[in-house]
Amino acid sequence: MNQKPKQNYTFALIVVFIVCFLIGFITTMNNSMIAFCSEAFNLSAQQGQYVNTAFYGAYLLSIPFAFLMSKIGYKNTLILGLAVSGIGFVINSIGINSAIAAGANVYAIFLASMCLVAMGVVMLQNVSNPYVMVLGSPEKGAFRMTLSQALNSVATTVAPLFITYVIINGKAPAPEYVPGPFLGLGIFTIIICLILVFLKLPKIDEGAQAEAAGEHHEYKDSVFKYPHVWLGALGIFMYMGVEIGVPSMLPYRFQMLYPDMDSADLAALATQYLAFYWGGMMVGRFVGAGILTKFQPRRLLTACVCLGVLCIALSLLLVDSMVGIWCMLAAGLFHSVMWPLIFNLGLQALGPHTKAATGIINTGVIGAAVLMPVMGSVVDATGVVVAMCIMFVYYAYIVWFCNFGSKIGIDVK
Secondary structure, eight states, X not given: OOOOOOOOOHHHHHHHHHHHHHHHHHHHHHHHHHHHHHHHTTOOHHHHTHHHHHHHGGGGGHHHHXXXXXXXXXXXXXXXXXXXXXXXXXXXXXXHHHHHHHTOOHHHHHHHHHHHHHHHHHHHHHHHHHHHHHSSOXXXXXXXXXXXXXXXXXXXXXXXXXXIIIIITTSOOOGGGSHHHHHHHHHHHHHHHHHHHTSOOOXXXXXXXXXXXXXXXXOOSOGGGOHHHHHHHHHHHHXXXXXXXXXXXXXHHHHHHOTTSOHHHHHHHHHHHHHHHHHHHHHHHHHHHHHTTTSOHHHHHHHHHHHHHHHHHHHHHTTTSHHHHHHHHHHHHHHTTHHXXXXXXXXXXXXGGHHHHHHHHHGGGGHHHHXXXXXXXXXXXXXXXXXXXXXXXXHHHHHHHHHTGGGTTSOOO
């Protein structure tokens, strides 16, 4: 009996890895634009946060976009996501120029177009996570996911430099500096989109792939009947509180150390030190990709959560010392692999439901928009130490999901 030749997914993986880089670049660039917009558009602190509201609010569409992906497939969703993001950047560029000329509300145009860019990013993220999972053997899925997130972390390092040296470039922030770079980003994204139209990518049948790997499952008739998917979405929700919790709380920690420092200098100092946090996440993801070739994902995730808890606990014990700041920043090294491992556990044994499940899990990203205001209100009421203690609740849930919640509703040996 002739055995069907093993399919080579190398080129398809390269394409998806490029998309993962683009996702990280756009997302971090959006976050990095908050300080620029606050100065350029003369905004209050609350108005500046609308940049995050406009962007992360698009993740509420993760589930309908996932069901769209189940209808049109991975490649078409990839093309559509790139097209929507590219058009969003172009509209941003044209809209801002037009609004400046007409004396209209430039900031409203910026927010609306960035929301459109974010919709494309949500589609891309819906595609990239399950695509990485199925482009190869199931047992190496966590390794591929962690490697893709490592490339995402490289982009998060590059994006602030783009804002600093391409958009601002030593000048006082002003709206007229945005259209040129954003038009370039839009054209670049649309070119990638057009290239993909003419490229042949493998068509993935998750159910058939699982059967070929010797995994015989009786799949349920709906993704909504898999508890570990919903629990995985909550895991991502809690993880966003961990990942964004450190950079959100860092300025308040420096304020405790240097109560007499000017607020602008304090913000600059916190931003400078955050490079070590994001850099630690980048290093951790590359190292984690290698470690996953030797250790089970559940063991690695549990170990990283425990070490993250240790870093935050030491940071609170040494709250009046720069050593405590460094312990806080070191947590990024262990936060690095949590996203891909949680996602991997949430997508287990789903076969034809993988596309829909990724939308449900991606919805958990709204944790960044929900949990940070909660922690901020606690800072206002009781101080940063109590607010940071809330992070232990997030850690506790992630450990529970890793060892128990991710096994509910599926057969796990």
